[in-house]
Amino acid sequence: AQTVTQSQPEMSVQEAETVTLSCTYDTSESDYYLFWYKQPPSRQMILVIRQEAYKQQNATENRFSVNFQKAAKSFSLKISDSQLGDAAMYFCAYRSAGFGNTPLVFGKGTRLSVIA
Amino acid sequence: KAGVTQTPRYLIKTRGQQVTLSCSPISGHRSVSWYQQTPGQGLQFLFEYFSETQRNKGNFPGRFSGRQFSNSRSEMNVSTLELGDSALYLCASSPRRGPGTGELFFGEGSRLTVL
Numbered sequence: 001a002q003t004v005t006q007s008q009p010e011m012s013v014q015e016a017e018t019v020t021l022s023c024t025y026d027t028s029e030s031d032y033y034l035f036w037y038k039q040p041p042s043r044q045m046i047l048v049i050r051q052e053a054y055k056q057q058n059a060t061e062n063r064f065s066v067n068f069q070k071a072a073k074s075f076s077l078k079i080s081d082s083q084l085g086d087a088a089m090y091f092c093a094y095r096s097a098g099f100g101n102t103p104l105v106f107g108k109g110t111r112l113s114v115i116a
Numbered sequence: 117k118a119g120v121t122q123t124p125r126y127l128i129k130t131r132g133q134q135v136t137l138s139c140s141p142i143s144g145h146r147s148v149s150w151y152q153q154t155p156g157q158g159l160q161f162l163f164e165y166f167s168e169t170q171r172n173k174g175n176f177p178g179r180f181s182g183r184q185f186s187n188s189r190s191e192m193n194v195s196t197l198e199l200g201d202s203a204l205y206l207c208a209s210s211p212r213r214g215p216g217t218g219e220l221f222f223g224e225g226s227r228l229t230v231l
Contacts, residue, residue, distance in 0.1 A: 033218035043204060044119075045222035052218070091159065095218050103149065103161035103172060104208075104220060 002027045004094050006107035013082045014115050020067075021077045021110045023092030031097040034068065034075045035104070040088040048090070051075065053097070079112075087114045118143065120223035122207050128229045134195040137226045141188050141209030147171075148190040149220060150182060153204040162205075165190050194228075202230045 003026045013019035025034070036048040051059045051068050058066050063083075067076045079086055089109045096102040121140040129135050141148050149172075150162040161174040165184035182192040188209075194201055204227050208220035 035219070037222075042224065043227075044224045045206065045208075047219055047221075050219060097218065103164065103174065104151075104159075105161075106159040108158045 002029070002032075002094050002096070002105045004092050004105050004107040006090075006092050006110050008110045009108070010111045010113070012113040012115055013079070013086075015082055015084060017082055018078060018080045019082055019112065021079075021090055021092075021112070023075045023077070023107055025073050025075065025092070025094050025105075027073070027094065027096075029096055029098075033095045033097055034066075035093040035095070036064070036066070036075075036077045037091045037093060037106075038086075038088045039091065039109075045091070049077065082114050084114050084116060087112055120207055120209050120221055122205075122223035122226050124226060125224065126227045126229075128231060129197050130231050131197055131199060133197050134193060135197060135228060136191055136193045137205055137207075137228075139190045139192075139207030139209075139223060141190070141207075142221055145209035145211050145221070146188050147210045147212065148184055148188065149208045149210075150190070150192050151206045151208065152176075153206055153225070154202070159206070162192065197230045199230050201228065203228060 005024045032053045034051045037045045049061045063080045091109045092107040093104045123138045147166045149164040153159045164172040168184045179195045184190045204225045206225045207223045
């Protein structure tokens with residue numbers, strides 16, 4: 001079974017600074033998706049960024065980028081120019097790319113605080 | 117396009133009761149998944165429905181059940197509630213089965229408190 005580990009339960013960053021959230025995963029599959037979801041106090045899980053395992057190029061979405069190291073099974077999220085609205089729980093998630101809707105496997109999350 | 121809608125958003129029940137939660141997926145989405153979120157266990161997969169059939173099931177007791185209707189709306193039911201069932205129940209939808217983009221779209225959740 002796949003597992004996802006987020007080793008940083010809490011992190012903080014100064015507004016306008018850069019922060020990196022860590023995620024490692026364990027799988028024997030070669031084709032899969034990796035995600036970072038954000039969950040603000042409103043509770044709704046919002047997709048931040050997505051990476052397909054077969055793509056070597058790291059995904060980027062505006063101020064958010066990932067460092068995907070497939071061999072090391074590492075998938076970290078970098079947030080640049082941090083804003084107060086970035087404060088939330090961040091979950092790393094894995095999903096098999098096989099046929100059918102396989103479930104998401106989530107890490108325990110990292111609570112990010114942004115200091116003004 | 118409206119997002120995933122879950123009702124009710126909050127509810128309080130007592131041990132032994134049962135509860136039904138509802139989820140309306142994004143229009144056109146045919147797959148609905150349910151997740152339980154607790155501080156101790158994190159996010160755990162409950163089950164997934166597609167075309168009114170349960171396609172995947174997580175490791176939860178039989179007290180947890182669900183169904184999907186022909187309009188893709190889904191309900192989940194928990195019978196004989198236990199204190200440990202207190203959680204945020206999240207519903208997520210996706211357009212189809214198969215790889216696609218892999219993304220799930222989540223609702224705001226139903227917060228269940230069992231007293």
